Amino acid sequence: MRRGITATALVAALAMTAAACGGDDGDGGKKSGGKLSGTVTFWDTSNDAEKGTYEKLAKGFEDLHPGVKVKYVNVPFGEANAKFKNAAGGNSGAPDVMRTEVAWVADFANLGYLAPLEGTAALDKQDDFLPQAAASTKFKGKTYAAPQTIDTLALFYNKKMLKEAGVEAPKTFEDVKSAAKKIKSKSGKTGLYLRGDDPYFYLPYLYGEGGDLLDTKKKEITVDDAEGAKAFEVMKDLVDSKAAVTDASDGYNNQLNAFKNGDVAMALDGPWSIEGALQGKQFKNDKGNLGVAPVPGGSARQASPQGGWNLAAYAGSKNLDASYEFIKYMSSAKVQQQTTEKLSLLPTRTSVYDVASVKKNQMVQFFKPAVDKSVQRPWIPEANSLFEPIRLEMQKVLSGKTSPEGGAESIGKAYGKLLKDYK
């Protein structure tokens, strides 16, 4: 909207071309007699700032296939996994198409909840997908989803506050600490908001020390190695030295509010928070004040986890043909381009990165290299369950109830119970 008429016109033109191409391919041979019909129920997990755009895009499918009705349902991210499992396992109320977090695909597929997509209309121009995004859609050699958006964590910073304190965007957590000191002495504000309630935010610290959760090739649990403990040490040190503030609950909102109101100068966050941050008083009238830099590194390297969302079809869908078409549409270059333009989310198709409006998008310019270097998570059925033990220990370590070593050790033990064939 705010990018001007030329861009909009260009988008519209491209969109129509893309749609036309898509349509032709789809009707090529699979369906026996003509048009798709029925209802496709779509469970979307996007957040409050994003969901309006997604609903509009999903409804756009109805224009392409007038016989199909799209039933859009927004399911909050936190509940989506359990809700889908309840519905799919109980065989009632599950959606036809589900927006699944990258770590959920293997789990759902392992339980038999997802329809394999090979040879269906859903997988369109597979070569175009970024390889690491495509990796998260596969389970035991079959593809169960189409990548829709990819993301990773980065350091969001308040340019003005950093400038006032006379510091550059920090490159390591060590720098974060010294920058925080200067920020505090200058403005009395805290340097960093550290998410203490969400295990996902432990990963940059772990990777930064050169560690990882698991070694899936050697089937080894590595989180309880020295690197895992070191990661906790770094986090605890940031909190204890007052360089960072943290919470054991409501972290997402607390972080976003603290950052956009200028109570903290920095926060680790992903592209999904860009829209929300820009609405805050620090950035509303000065969008350029929002700085984004790669996640700070630890003593070994600088790395963040790969995240994102895929689209999967429920194996029990009564309308699989339409569901496949819907997945194809929602993962198409056209739709991905629109989500980037409206929400600054990152496309999973290489071709979309060549589109002018995407190329111009500052957040894409920043996040794309970060995504390229992001660390793939273990794409195993238990991938999502790996987080709970971290959450538990992270809070214990940050509140001083457990030592960093003890915390890492307990996570390793919990993984041992979870992953029977791992050492």
Next chain:
Amino acid sequence: MAVESGPRAVEAADVTGVRGRGPRPGKNPGRLRRSLSTHWYAWAMVAPVVIVIGVIVGYPLARGVFLSTTNANEANVERTIGVNHIPATYESVGLDNYKAILDDGVFWDRLTWTVIWTVSCVALSFAIGLVLANMLNRKLKGRSFYRMALILPWAVPAFVSVFTWRLLFNEKNGVLNKVLEGGGIDAIPWLNDPTWAKISVIAVNVWLGVPFMLVAMLGGLQSIPGELYEAAEMDGASPWQRFRHVTLPGLRPVATTVVLISSIWTFNMFPVIFLLTRGGPGDATEILVTYAYRLSFVVSPRDFAGSAAWGVLILLLLSLFAVVYRRALRKQGEVW
């Protein structure tokens, strides 16, 4: 003596009964038929309830107990998804699940905290409820207004109150800390420090529990005849003595029941803990039921067998508590 003669008398009655009715193969069918023919109407009336309770309580219970002796989980139970039918492949593992739980320190840690949580919640809400009920039982101006106001927490859905409390407890923007700040006191990490989090969840649960206690106690107080107080006063009893020797004994039937019910509720009070702290920080405020929930719904594949075993253990603990409690009451001459 009475104990010894009891069974013999029954035996004798049975023997004559069978003889009197001629040659029948067993005594049970005869008795059953007899009771059916005389009480069929009662049976017919009760049948729907029996069936409904059997379906909604009995079957799940039996199935839960059965599952707790297997290794059933989300991946190996029978299910039909679209055209795929996945057969059940779980097998019996005997009491392994129970053994694993009882061997694990986690269970005992959680049990200790659950007991502390239950006892402190019930004791506090009972004490506060009793005091408030006594205050409200007098004739005072605007009594019905106070009563309404004090019952309000009960009228609000639990999740609404709990979410509201969560906002109040918020360390950075919460009202509680803002008030403390105004008084020059450092912010308290209500939900982020293990000890404060425990205090916070207990406070919220007491807040939610007081109205129930209050209503029950008020009812109890009003059923104590005024003559007793008059007589006590005539005898020169002080207010404290009147409270101690008239009010408390008079309240006992209500109080014992209320304490039992409230203990069971608190023991299983899932929403307050789950919604307020999610069991955190770490697992500091996790009680048995929230922990069982986490074990069975957060990991994947969901561990149905393990969660069933936790459920059975919780049920056993509560039954044990109820039996012991009733026995203690019976010793005091209470009929319940």
